[in-house]
Amino acid sequence: MPDDELPEGRDLPERDASAGPATANRKTATGPGRVLVTVYAIFALAATSRAGVQIATKFHEAPLAYVLSAFSAVVYVLATFALARAGRAWWRVAVVACTVEFLGVLTIGTFSVFDPAAFPQATVWSVYGRGYLFIPLVLPVIGLFWLRRTARS
């Protein structure tokens, strides 16, 4: 087979020669991290659009649920940007965002199971993200795991 079967430098950690000393630490947006950022970005888009439509068209129907919907959108956008950037400060923001996201999906998931009346319309976090294949439940765990790994490097 030709050489292009295995392109040089497909393993990322060694490959990132462009990183300067300031950003060499805590790079979350490299290698598999880029895949994570992609998934986060898709959820940021989904949550933002959903919250935008809900608030613009029927805010009066369930103000609390829609405010929480908007809050989840902010958390996803923040997590996406923080994971996409290098450096300690962004790394910390990402940890906070992923933690809040995890607590949010657990809290809202639990409330939506036990008090469905309070959440007449689904948010991304309703029933632990069932409408999104439970990805919202798994994503912050993977995010925090990835942040722990990048902290060591």
Add this chain to the structure above:
Amino acid sequence: MITGFSAAVAVSSVIVAGWSFVLAARGREPQRSLLAGLAVVEALLVAQLVIGVVLLISGRHPGSLATYLAYLVGSLVVLPAGTVWALAERSRSSTVVLGIACVAIPVMVLRLYEVWSGTHA
């Protein structure tokens, strides 16, 4: 929406997604042919936007207009943004990034279809 066309968009996107994952499993960076595949899917999404707007102008309306427009326009953003992100650091992961962007498309097309047929159901 036209059922056949929506299905074609979704299926073509799934095929390109599968192609991406196969390439990624073989350790490849994104190639020109894969990007051409993405361009085809994006072209179909643009056609979907045109069809969607024409249907609206011709007087038919979806269950929720705002949601419908959000999906119609939102689905156009995913592949170009995913491609820019993937090519900014070329690696095997970039190929996975393209695959994941392609996976999001059939989900959005399905939701778009559901929102559209909300009135007719």
